[in-house]
Amino acid sequence: MADRDLIELTPEQKKRRRARSIAIALFLAGLVLLFYLVTIVKLGGNVANRPL
Amino acid sequence: MALVDDRSMTMGRAEWTGGSASVGDYFELLKPRVMSLVIFTALTGMVLAPGGVHPLLGFVAILGIAVGAGASGALNMWYDADIDRLMSRTARRPVPDGRITASEALQFGMVLSVLSVMVLGVAVNWAAASMLAFTIFFYVVVYTMGLKRRTPQNIVIGGAAGAFPPMIGWTAVTGTLSWESAILFLIIFMWTPPHFWALALVKSEDYARAGVPMMPVVQGAASTRRQIVLYAALLAPIGVLPTVLGFAGLTYGVVAAVLGAVFLAFSVQVARVTEGPEARKAAMRLFFFSIGYLFALFAVLLVEHLVVGALAGV
Numbered sequence: 001m002a003d004r005d006l007i008e009l010t011p012e013q014k015k016r017r018r019a020r021s022i023a024i025a026l027f028l029a030g031l032v033l034l035f036y037l038v039t040i041v042k043l044g045g046n047v048a049n050r051p052l
Numbered sequence: 053m054a055l056v057d058d059r060s061m062t063m064g065r066a067e068w069t070g071g072s073a074s075v076g077d078y079f080e081l082l083k084p085r086v087m088s089l090v091i092f093t094a095l096t097g098m099v100l101a102p103g104g105v106h107p108l109l110g111f112v113a114i115l116g117i118a119v120g121a122g123a124s125g126a127l128n129m130w131y132d133a134d135i136d137r138l139m140s141r142t143a144r145r146p147v148p149d150g151r152i153t154a155s156e157a158l159q160f161g162m163v164l165s166v167l168s169v170m171v172l173g174v175a176v177n178w179a180a181a182s183m184l185a186f187t188i189f190f191y192v193v194v195y196t197m198g199l200k201r202r203t204p205q206n207i208v209i210g211g212a213a214g215a216f217p218p219m220i221g222w223t224a225v226t227g228t229l230s231w232e233s234a235i236l237f238l239i240i241f242m243w244t245p246p247h248f249w250a251l252a253l254v255k256s257e258d259y260a261r262a263g264v265p266m267m268p269v270v271q272g273a274a275s276t277r278r279q280i281v282l283y284a285a286l287l288a289p290i291g292v293l294p295t296v297l298g299f300a301g302l303t304y305g306v307v308a309a310v311l312g313a314v315f316l317a318f319s320v321q322v323a324r325v326t327e328g329p330e331a332r333k334a335a336m337r338l339f340f341f342s343i344g345y346l347f348a349l350f351a352v353l354l355v356e357h358l359v360v361g362a363l364a365g366v
Contacts (some may be wrong), residue, residue, distance in 0.1 A: 008338065009071070011069060012072075017071060019074060023075045023078075034115075035174075035175075042175075
């Protein structure tokens, strides 16, 4: 496709895309942390219940 | 470093208008004010439910229900962008305003719907997750796609979607449904028609322009006013049921009875004053009072239960 048909983002669009990317990254990191903590809570005392 | 090159999109400039939304625009898609009421009523359902839940799992349950409600809001804005554009109250929403494209709203809503249900199911229980999935389906498919543009009973039946959160909260703790949570459902269900019709009386021209068959548009203001009084008369005693049936105390019962009577009095006022700016004022007063009414009922339920629980523990 010819170069002129491609989209060039304006500085404002780039700034907003970066903000969206950061928001998604934080959301995913939060989800990972949440799943980790939920796992620990659900395991509870059983976390120590394993063959040594 | 950007993972996607700035010029890697191969669609023509004129065809693509997306990608310019801010994080705040996406947040707006979640209907945060509706979400706050959902969080509050779901929390009340959780606190009132017998037994307990680990605080973290309780937090996850509220988060899941809130995100699920937000996702329904985003899907609603995706589907309704054409009529939102025509109404003054909704024209500045992100999709009709052009800040977010319809397909972006659809993707956002779908991803959050699936995520919220999965997280609630995995972390809390699948009964609550199934109810959340049903609520999203009910709000988006049954209400938004099915009823809203077809019948003046749209918000009567569709109101069920907004009434489910306390039941989901309750189920998140107990893993099952109960008649107590059904009473909480019934309070919100009966509250919804007079709440929305009070607004619809004032905004009926908006709804008419958009072709949404709200009660005042289809059956006229007089019939709507009568029905507001009827629902308010039914709501007042239903509001007191938690005390009558023994799962709320006397404080709640008194507050619910007094506020129910005021709700009915404001509704009668709406029915009596039918002309001029006074009529508009009466309708808006009922609309704002109805929001306070629901918040107050659930706040008293919540606080009373916590105080009684704390005193019993002393």
